[in-house]
Amino acid sequence: MVNPSSSILNDGLIKAIQQGLWAAWPICIGYIPIGLALGLLAQKAGLSPLEIGLMSVFVFAGSSQFIAVSMISAGSAPLAIIMTTFVVNLRHLLMSSSLSLYCRNAGKTMLAFFAYGITDESFAVNQLRFKEGKWTISQALTVNQASNLVWILSTIAGGYVGRFIPPHAFGVDYALIAMFICLLIFQIKGPIYATTAVIGGCSAVVLSLIIPGNLYVVIASVLAATIGLRIRVRARNKLKLKIERLKLKARS
Amino acid sequence: MTSGKFGLVVLGMGMVTYIPRWLPLFFLSRRSLPQWLVEWLDLIPAAILGALLLPELITSGQPRHIDWMRPECIAAIPTFITAILTRSLGWTVITGMVIYGMVKKWMF
Numbered sequence: 001m002v003n004p005s006s007s008i009l010n011d012g013l014i015k016a017i018q019q020g021l022w023a024a025w026p027i028c029i030g031y032i033p034i035g036l037a038l039g040l041l042a043q044k045a046g047l048s049p050l051e052i053g054l055m056s057v058f059v060f061a062g063s064s065q066f067i068a069v070s071m072i073s074a075g076s077a078p079l080a081i082i083m084t085t086f087v088v089n090l091r092h093l094l095m096s097s098s099l100s101l102y103c104r105n106a107g108k109t110m111l112a113f114f115a116y117g118i119t120d121e122s123f124a125v126n127q128l129r130f131k132e133g134k135w136t137i138s139q140a141l142t143v144n145q146a147s148n149l150v151w152i153l154s155t156i157a158g159g160y161v162g163r164f165i166p167p168h169a170f171g172v173d174y175a176l177i178a179m180f181i182c183l184l185i186f187q188i189k190g191p192i193y194a195t196t197a198v199i200g201g202c203s204a205v206v207l208s209l210i211i212p213g214n215l216y217v218v219i220a221s222v223l224a225a226t227i228g229l230r231i232r233v234r235a236r237n238k239l240k241l242k243i244e245r246l247k248l249k250a251r252s
Numbered sequence: 253m254t255s256g257k258f259g260l261v262v263l264g265m266g267m268v269t270y271i272p273r274w275l276p277l278f279f280l281s282r283r284s285l286p287q288w289l290v291e292w293l294d295l296i297p298a299a300i301l302g303a304l305l306l307p308e309l310i311t312s313g314q315p316r317h318i319d320w321m322r323p324e325c326i327a328a329i330p331t332f333i334t335a336i337l338t339r340s341l342g343w344t345v346i347t348g349m350v351i352y353g354m355v356k357k358w359m360f
Contacts, residue, residue, distance in 0.1 A: 026345045051258060058266030068265060072253055082264035086272075091300070093272040098296045100280035111281065115274035120304060127297050171353030177308060177324060178348025182335040184301040193298040200299035201306030208307040208316050217303045224299035229292045 013138060020142025023129065027121045027143070028150040030176035034062055035151050036165055038069065039158015045073035049159030056152040061119060063214065064088040065155075084213075091218045095123040099140075102130035106137045117144025121176060124183040192232050200224030323360055327352040 035056075042052040047069070059065055064085045071081045095118050103111060114137055122144045129135035188194045200220050207216035253261070285293075309328050312319040319325075331348035338344065 026341055029345070046253070047258070051255070051262075055262050055265070058262045059269050061269050064265065064269065068261070072258075072261070075253075078257060078261045078264065081261050082268055085265040086268035089269045090272055092269070093276055094296050094300060096273050097276035097280055098293045100277050101285075101290065101293055103277060103281040106281065108278070111277050112274065115277050116270060118273045118277075120300075124297070124301060171349035171351075171356065174324070174327060174349050174352035175345055177305070177328070178331050178345045178352075179341065180301055180305050180308075181328060181331045181348065182341050182344035184298070184305060185332070185335040186339070187298045187301060193295070196295045197298040197302035200302030204303035204307050205311060205318070208311055209318070212315065216307070217300065220303040221296060221299040224302065225292050225295040228295040228299065229288065232291065232295075233288075 016136065016138035017142045020139040021146055023125050023139070024122075024143045024146040026175060026179040027125065027147040029172060030121065030179060031062075031147060031151045032154045033172045034176075035154025036158035036162045038062070038065055039155045039160075040162025041066070041158075042069045042155070043159040043162065045069050047072070047159075049156045052159055053152055053156040056155045059085070060116065060148055060151060061085075061089050061092075062151070088214055090215070091120075091221070092118055092123075094218065094221055095120075095127075098127060099123065099130070102127075102135070103137060110137055110141070114141050114144065117141070117148050119144075119147065121179065122147055124180060128183060128186050192228055192235075195231060196224050196228035199227055323352060323355040326359070327355050 039049065039052055042055075043049070047055075052069075055065060055068070059068075067084055067088060068081050071084065096115060099114075099118065103114070106114070122140075125143055126135060126140040130140065184197060188197065200223075203223050204216050204220035207220055208214075210216075211219075307316070309322065309325045310318055310320060312322055327348060330351050331344060334347040335344040
């Protein structure tokens, strides 16, 4: 009955899902306390657990959901909430562009599903593994969907049980920061990456003091990558010039 | 907020969040990109991670101000060292959480 080639395919898929789940665990741990907190806040703002669950399904973007809930409880207009969400989530443009380098063979439907789950966290985890050549879109989609599921369930649960849970138990609210620290270290594969990260961090700090909201992430990232690219190109040109000079010397 | 209005808000939020996630992935993955763009995009992850992390570590409040004595910032030092030494995501996350928990409990 079982076609051998399809069973090989299934084994591959099962392995991909296992690898994806293994990569997703720090995200999941980090999402639980944040999701519970959001659920609790939403309940206080008068939203039912079902409503906050629906928002998590349709939006799946933590910080903008927090902002939306506080805007809803302040009685803001729908259009204002939607526009704010748009600005807050513009940074995904950059992440999606960066991930596009590794999704050249993926089908349109797969890409449509994969795009839904791009968050700061899944981007950091997936991009690194794509770059190391260990990843296909199946593993990446597993990472996205596992974190998505944990997020949806935690925000719903927050509406029911959020008030019984101490907010800072076991330092779990540091899980995502620690994960970003480690993924940043993994990104530093040469001085140019370190320089870019430092420029990004410093300009983000300065901009965050000046501009309200979190648009500073987008501006600082674009600025840092652009300066980083200029430094890289300039260094390469200098090297080329040096080599030409050496060649000339050797000839004469 | 009525449930009809809430539904509208959620749908609108979903749309404006999905489009920036989907658009570049769909269009850029289908064409060959110029070399400078590939190199620029190669630097984007380091830039984004720096830009997400540092304000989280050393600024607080609304409006934001610089604050070096945050438990997030203090716990970041051993977390960075763990990440460099072990090069393991698991150990870094666990160390970071434990140290942050201790810093919060005893210092603040």
